[in-house]
Amino acid sequence: MNAGAAVPKKSPTSPAPSDATETVVLGEADVARALTRIAHEILERNKGAQDVVLLGIPTRGVPLALRLADRLAHVEPGLDVESLVGELDVTMYRDDLHKHPTRAIGTTTLPASGIDGKVVVLVDDVLYSGRTIRAALDAINDLGRPRAVQLATLVDRGHRELPIRPDYVGKNLPTSASERVRVRLAEVDSADGAPVTDAVTISQSASGATTEAAR
Numbered sequence: 001m002n003a004g005a006a007v008p009k010k011s012p013t014s015p016a017p018s019d020a021t022e023t024v025v026l027g028e029a030d031v032a033r034a035l036t037r038i039a040h041e042i043l044e045r046n047k048g049a050q051d052v053v054l055l056g057i058p059t060r061g062v063p064l065a066l067r068l069a070d071r072l073a074h075v076e077p078g079l080d081v082e083s084l085v086g087e088l089d090v091t092m093y094r095d096d097l098h099k100h101p102t103r104a105i106g107t108t109t110l111p112a113s114g115i116d117g118k119v120v121v122l123v124d125d126v127l128y129s130g131r132t133i134r135a136a137l138d139a140i141n142d143l144g145r146p147r148a149v150q151l152a153t154l155v156d157r158g159h160r161e162l163p164i165r166p167d168y169v170g171k172n173l174p175t176s177a178s179e180r181v182r183v184r185l186a187e188v189d190s191a192d193g194a195p196v197t198d199a200v201t202i203s204q205s206a207s208g209a210t211t212e213a214a215r
Ligand SMILES: O=P(O)(O)OC[C@H]1O[C@H](OP(=O)(O)OP(=O)(O)O)[C@H](O)[C@@H]1O
Pocket: 057, 058, 059, 060, 124, 125, 126, 127, 128, 129, 130, 131, 132, 133
């Protein structure tokens, strides 16, 4: 799939957006293809997954990390998904805690082998200002000393405020600051038992406020 400029399109596998102003930029099949490609890129870059640990950043980075781990294990059948994947809560490391003091603290779970000497691949759904990843790097610093840290994101929407760039990108999605990118994943977004298919949508944020201001 093309990781270049965004071409908004209707996907035959995507759900009808709940908001009429939302444009679907990736449907279920697009998300699956992007993750498969990223899994292969991780294997190529690291010459296998022997020392790789995937750390998903809540909320949606966690199921994405699990899906990537499944794909890595599919390509390298000896791999144990459990020992490949973990979850990294960055809440206490955020630089906007004073603005959002009520953020719930999440869970950090590392694979039994830990992260010392490993190649840690941080996994998130959207990369925007880069502040979440900055917080993740601080969190990792308190947990161990990986050999390297890499970053995988399903969507890079630009507008970086820090010198952070992803190593693996599902889709580069040029946006304006007044737009909102939403990622819906079956694992976390199914409401009241009603299944939701994966989708990435873009819409104008309410009142045209920048996403950062709207948070
Ligand atoms: O690059 P940044 O400007 O930090 O933005 C990207 C982050 O914003 C979203 O998370 P959010 O804080 O909305 O939490 P959520 O994933 O639990 O919805 C998204 O999932 C990324 O983690």
